[in-house]
Amino acid sequence: MLFSSLTFLFAFLPVTLLLYFVPVFESEETELKKKNFVLCLASLVFYAWGEPVYIVLMLVSIYFNFNIGIDISEHYYSRKKQKFLLFAAVLFNLLVLGFFKYSGFVAESLNSLFSLDIKYTPPALPIGISFYTFQAMSYVIDVYNEKVEAQDNLLPFALYITMFPQLIAGPIVQYKDISSQLTQREMSPRRFATGVMFFIRGLGKKVIFANTIGAVYTEISSGDVSALPAVTAWFGIICYAMQIYFDFSGYSDMAIGLGKMFGFDLCQNFNFPYISKSIKEFWKRWHISLSTWFKDYVYIPLGGNRKGAFRTIINTAIVWSLTGLWHGASWNFVLWGAYYAVLLILEKFVFKNLLDKMPAFLKHILTMLLVLIGWVIFSKETLGAVTGYLGSMFGFGAGFIDEGTKYYISSYILPLIIMSLSAFGVFRFLPRPKKSELRFLYQSVGYLVILVLCIVFLVSDTYNPFLYFRF
Amino acid sequence: MKKENDLLNKFCIAFSVVFCALIVVVIAAFALTEKKEMSESENRVLASMPKFTLSSAADGSFMKNFESFLSDQFPFRDKVISLKTSIDILVGKKEENEVYIGKDGFLFEKQTEFDQKKVSDITASMVKFSKENKNIKTAAVFSPNSSCVLSEFLPSGVLRQDQKNQLEQIKKSLEKSDIAWIDCLDSFKGEKDKMKLFYRTDHHWTTQAAYDVFLSLAKSWKFDTKKEQFDFYTVSGTFQGTLSSASGINSFYDEISVCVPSSKNLSYVISYEKEARKTATFFDREKLSHKNQYEVFFGGNYDKIVISSNADNLNTLLVLKDSYANCMIPMLAPFFSKIVVVDPRYYSDNLSALMNEYDFTHCVYIYNLNTFLSDTSLKDVLES
DSSP, X not given: OOTTSHHIIIIIHHHHHHHHHSOOOSSHHHHHHXXXXXXXXHHHHHXXXXXXXXXXHHHHHHHHHHHHHHHHXXXXXXXXXXXXXXXXXXXXXXXXXXXXXXXXXXXXXXXXXXXXXXXXXXXXOOTTHHHHHHHHHHHHHHHHTTSSOOXXXXXXXXXXXXXXXXXXXXXXXXXXXXXXXXXXXXXXXXXXXXXXXXXXXXXXXXXXXXXXXXXXXXXXXXXXXXXXXXXXXXXHHHHHHHHHHHHHHHHHHHHHHHHHHTTOOOOOOOSOGXXXXXXXXXXXXXXXHHHHHHIIXXXXXXXXXXTHHHHXXXXXXXXXXXXXXXXXXXXXXXXXXXXXXXXXXXXXXXXXXXXXXXXXXXXXXXXXXXXXXXXXXXXXSSHHHHHHXXXXXXXXXXXXXXXXXXXXXXXXXXXXXHHHHHHTTGGGGSOOOSSHHHHHHHHHXXXXXXXXXXXXXXXXXXXXXXXXXXX | OHHHHHHHHHHHHHHHHHHXXXXXXXXXXXXXXXXXXXXXXTTEEOOOOOXXXXXXXXXXXXXXXXXXXXXXXXTTHXXXXXXXHHHHXXXXXXXXXXXXXXXXXXXXXXXXXXOHHHHHHHHHHHHHHHHHTTTSEEEEEEEXXXXXXXXXXXXXXXXXXXXXXXXXHHHHHHTTSOOEEEOHHHHHTTOSOGGGSBOSSSSSBOHHHHHHHHHHHHHXXXXXXXXXXXXXXXXXXXXXXXHHHHHTOOSOOEXXXXXXXXXXXXXXXXXXXXXXXXESOSBXXXXXXXXXXXXXXXXXXXXXXXXXXXXXXXXEEXXXXXXXXXXXXXXXXXXXXXXXXXXTTXXXXXXXXXXXXXXXXXXXXXXXXHHHHHOOHHHHXXXX
């Protein structure tokens, strides 16, 4: 199920809230258990709504990681045995992820590399598998490193893995950040209201912003991308940048908001990435939970930057290739990751002095240009399309501007300006009332209007005339 | 300080309650409003509550259908969609579902690309057909679309093809034959109010436009249009055509007029052969109470219609056409004792058999450019 669906808004969410908040038991402890049970069950329904079959895979993953977590933490086992168990656990999770996400890609790559002819139909990708296997891995690794106690109760653990707000698109919650909330959490009107606002903000980002601007890039890049006028190509990739930001950060906001409504604090996942003045800063602001995960569980275990410049470069390259590959089983994602590895290395070792002297606005423009080029690589599956599109951007397509460009720009400039102001965080600096109550009142009205707009957009999305024009 | 926090707390409760209430109100409205079976403007059956079975849940079809059910039966759906299109227009969007939103309420169909090879294939078969039937007087009526004639009403910056030039090209490729070219743009020139030539909400030309072109056609065939008089009647003022439906924009209504021969001495029998149905009128008034009111002309498009009249001549006419012809055919009726109307898009019989059956004296192609450029059936029928 998607948050941005009528089923979620008008069936799933109200039922879940009702079951969750209407008290059944007198004892606070039993009531919390009921809440956890409701949330866990709801999450399974939520998952099954999109992937009825793969629910089995998720249950297996929960059961396995739960048990191996307990085993790893057994103190009478030798460290060696614990290490072996950890190895087995990580291997299991990677194999599951590898089989379902990357086996088709591997077969295809082998076929084209060695001109083989392996006939192989890969399984359909289970939704959210990249997110929940990473969460499970962070748990077993932290148990091994004794950063967290193993969870000896299946229900809270199952809740950690399945919790529907972050199940399909993150943020990737680390067990250590949430373990205490699984058994004790604060629920207050203040928190619920804040959660609702977060949720509506995210829904608006996704439904009003991302869906609207997404159509532009789809249309611009549907034909021959190597024969676009330069301005059209730039306009298209800027729209794509807006789409992907609002889409992804919108999902994260909805997740954080829903989390708050149920009493959880999930980590922030986006922090105005497009105001960054360096690539390093960009990755501290974009999909924060993923970069943190790779830093904590790959980069630092590999030695990070403590083993000299050469190892730092190698480690950076490994981490970023994997980060790229995590985004999708295709070579362009690896290329995209490698692109960022190169940029980060150059930024750190080659151009550091030069960049330090550069005025801030130039650094910002340079960073944005590099990020936009990154999105071209990200959005196009074949190398030919990537180079073709980049060629168009730099004037090797169909000149500079044409009638179509003007049409796109005049049709979408207003939405794009509003979205850019929002993405650059300009709205944060609008004057606002000092009194917190008054501020809250204004916000409430604003968010309710956004919610109504979202519903209007969602319903209209299905206007689907079946007409024969040519008659 | 404590007091302020209390107030904020109350606001939080109020906001949370309003949020939940909004959802509950929508659910209640959904439960209470009557479920519709059809969406007339979308011309499709709306989803109904899917049946829950284990297999429909296991393959996910139940979930998909449930979402369609919610959105199709959403309370006040039509109003909600109108609101959305208004928002789109407000922020500068110039098209909605492949329909351009023009000035003054005009909606425009996107133009069909000109495919050189395809066009020369069709015109070649037209030329060949006319050479094989040398004794039949043939004319070609190819109408430009509203986006060409009323281009100043298009939203600015729209990618537009030069239909005038495209018509010239078609004309040129027909010059190898005796097919008489009826210049529609030229015929429209006499019209003072160009806005009357096309509907605002539909992709067809108006009866007025068809009449202007009919006069040119009659002139080319040397018919005496002074002797035959025609009456115009406005039959509808509530027409919202295909472009309105497709775009979801329904702020304008069009009028539909019909044009009929004045002479009371003439009578007609229109026979729909496949349906084994005969009527004495060109019009199907019942269609005026449906969404697509343009079907008032002959009740829509049929593979073959035969019109017999007691007109005092031996002329017989073959019409090969799309729906643009439907409002023009009544004007041609007094000049022929028999008219056979073939719509190649539905016609699956052999045209040469038809040519043997009737001894045609005249033949006319009546198409609009968008249909003609995307059509493949005409060529197939001509070669059958």
